[in-house]
Amino acid sequence: MASKKISILIADDHQIIVDGIRSLLEGEKNIIVAAEAGNGKEAIAVAEKNPVDIILMDVEMPLLNGCDATAIITARFPKIKVIALTTYDEKAIISKMLNAGASGYILKNINKKILLEAINTVSNGGTYFSSEIPIVLATKSAETTPVKHDSPLSFLSTREVEVLKHIGNGLSNSEIAEKLFLSPKTVETHRTNIMRKLNIHNVVGLVKYAIKSGLVD
Amino acid sequence: MASKKISILIADDHQIIVDGIRSLLEGEKNIIVAAEAGNGKEAIAVAEKNPVDIILMDVEMPLLNGCDATAIITARFPKIKVIALTTYDEKAIISKMLNAGASGYILKNINKKILLEAINTVSNGGTYFSSEIPIVLATKSAETTPVKHDSPLSFLSTREVEVLKHIGNGLSNSEIAEKLFLSPKTVETHRTNIMRKLNIHNVVGLVKYAIKSGLVD
DNA sequence: ATATAAATAAGGGAAATGCCTTAAAAGAGA
DNA sequence: TCTCTTTTAAGGCATTTCCCTTATTTATAT
Numbered sequence: 001m002a003s004k005k006i007s008i009l010i011a012d013d014h015q016i017i018v019d020g021i022r023s024l025l026e027g028e029k030n031i032i033v034a035a036e037a038g039n040g041k042e043a044i045a046v047a048e049k050n051p052v053d054i055i056l057m058d059v060e061m062p063l064l065n066g067c068d069a070t071a072i073i074t075a076r077f078p079k080i081k082v083i084a085l086t087t088y089d090e091k092a093i094i095s096k097m098l099n100a101g102a103s104g105y106i107l108k109n110i111n112k113k114i115l116l117e118a119i120n121t122v123s124n125g126g127t128y129f130s131s132e133i134p135i136v137l138a139t140k141s142a143e144t145t146p147v148k149h150d151s152p153l154s155f156l157s158t159r160e161v162e163v164l165k166h167i168g169n170g171l172s173n174s175e176i177a178e179k180l181f182l183s184p185k186t187v188e189t190h191r192t193n194i195m196r197k198l199n200i201h202n203v204v205g206l207v208k209y210a211i212k213s214g215l216v217d
Numbered sequence: 218m219a220s221k222k223i224s225i226l227i228a229d230d231h232q233i234i235v236d237g238i239r240s241l242l243e244g245e246k247n248i249i250v251a252a253e254a255g256n257g258k259e260a261i262a263v264a265e266k267n268p269v270d271i272i273l274m275d276v277e278m279p280l281l282n283g284c285d286a287t288a289i290i291t292a293r294f295p296k297i298k299v300i301a302l303t304t305y306d307e308k309a310i311i312s313k314m315l316n317a318g319a320s321g322y323i324l325k326n327i328n329k330k331i332l333l334e335a336i337n338t339v340s341n342g343g344t345y346f347s348s349e350i351p352i353v354l355a356t357k358s359a360e361t362t363p364v365k366h367d368s369p370l371s372f373l374s375t376r377e378v379e380v381l382k383h384i385g386n387g388l389s390n391s392e393i394a395e396k397l398f399l400s401p402k403t404v405e406t407h408r409t410n411i412m413r414k415l416n417i418h419n420v421v422g423l424v425k426y427a428i429k430s431g432l433v434d
Numbered sequence: 435a436t437a438t439a440a441a442t443a444a445g446g447g448a449a450a451t452g453c454c455t456t457a458a459a460a461g462a463g464a
Numbered sequence: 465t466c467t468c469t470t471t472t473a474a475g476g477c478a479t480t481t482c483c484c485t486t487a488t489t490t491a492t493a494t
Contacts, residue, residue: 020237157470170421172450185474192453202480203451204387207424208434217425374440389480402444409483410440419450420481 006119007034009050011043011066012058012085021056024115031119040064047073047080054119055082083118156194161215163190167203168210223340224251226267228260228283229275229302238273241332248336256429257281264290264297271336272299279429300335373411378432380407384420385427385434 008025010018010033022033035050037043041064043055055073059066070082156164166176173191177184191206200206210216225242227235227250239250252267254260258281260272272290276283287299373381383393390408394401408423417423427433 016237020233023240204424207421
């Protein structure tokens with residue numbers, strides 16, 4: 001397993017991120033950064049020519065975003081593993097990435113140890129998720145069957161997640177309403193439902209949940 | 218000029234950015250990354266102890282943002298040059314940074330060459346601005362208008378920290394009052410003062426501040 | 435000694451939250 | 465088809481936050 005080098009493609013539109021990751025991996029004997037790409041389209045093109053083992057894929061990229069690129073790549077090259085790489089983002093995107101076939105998800109503000117851990121885990125066929133990502137989401141990809149949630153932790157709908165994100169960003173109900181073109185009363189209903197579902201009874205709890213879920217910060 | 222090493226402090230809350238820049242500068246003989254800081258407050262503290270030549274200062278940071286930190290540092294340590302480092306190229310922020318006394322401004326997605334150019338230019342008393350930044354703004358800093366800051370920068374008292382901690386734990390004013398044997402009105406006053414001092418206007422901001430400060434969670 | 439800051443307390447009012455209710459339209463699934 | 469979920473919306477009401485003000489006491493610092 002450690003005999004062959006793990007070849008990696010870094011896809012990120014910020015050169016400094018690419019350079020940063022490259023330098024973090026420079027000393028590693030069993031890892032080689034084989035290629036770079038500045039957007040999703042380029043990532044696909046590079047992956048076609050260069051059969052890398054793992055792609056560190058930024059979610060937000062010009063031309064073609066990381067989600068769509070991941071979907072195309074995992075469909076066309078099942079052997080290539082994709083680790084999503086992003087700053088804090090919404091649950092919708094995380095699950096989108098996982099649904100697109102990503103094998104892992106790490107935040108950009110990671111250290112070398114975590115990065116290596118993620119690469120090695122995924123390289124060995126596993127999945128890796130940043131500790132910030134709630135396990136409930138991770139299980140979704142672990143099981144091939146879509147996880148139905150009859151658990152005490154019932155999940156939030158897309159809209160509710162959206163509202164929660166805005167709450168976590170400090171917006172009031174009326175501000176959220178304006179942003180989403182809704183009635184303030186509707187937003188209030190969503191807020192109430194979110195709290196009921198999560199068994200949270202004030203905005204402090206909501207903010208903390210939003211942060212823990214990677215929805216904000 | 219090239220005889221003495223240029224010592225640099227990197228202030229950014231994302232470790233990967235710090236590592237990335239550090240690695241970019243690693244090979245340079247006349248540059249040494251002398252220190253790191255994860256937020257504005259830390260940057261000031263580090264600058265006080267360690268008289269660096271240049272600070273690469275992220276704009277968006279917890280506890281104390283790059284603008285305010287720059288204002289304080291350039292006022293207190295006129296010899297230290299600050300280069301703003303950020304992803305945003307918003308006009309308002311740029312001029313704010315320049316008014317705060319920054320000597321340069323570069324975007325995060327730069328390459329090694331530009332970074333070195335910026336550092337050397339600023340080190341020689343010049344100013345450096347990413348080509349993306351319009352020159353009209355640059356001229357504004359050329360005038361050595363004394364930076365005045367009526368900065369909202371008084372920090373919290375012991376009691377205020379205590380109250381903030383309870384707020385971050387989800388307690389209401391009356392609950393905090395009960396716990397601290399105070400009148401709810403007193404707690405409210407503390408809350409108001411905390412918000413005024415930190416320029417925060419809702420509980421969401423308070424919770425985030427409390428978390429970032431390590432007060433809770 | 436005297437200004438400054440911290441800690442205490444309160445009045446008053448506008449805005450927002452928290453929690454209950456009902457309800458209609460749209461879509462998905464069994 | 466019937467049911468369940470989601471999304472939308474609203475009425476009403478108690479509580480809480482947010483922001484302004486003033487004020488006393490105590491400690492600290494110049």
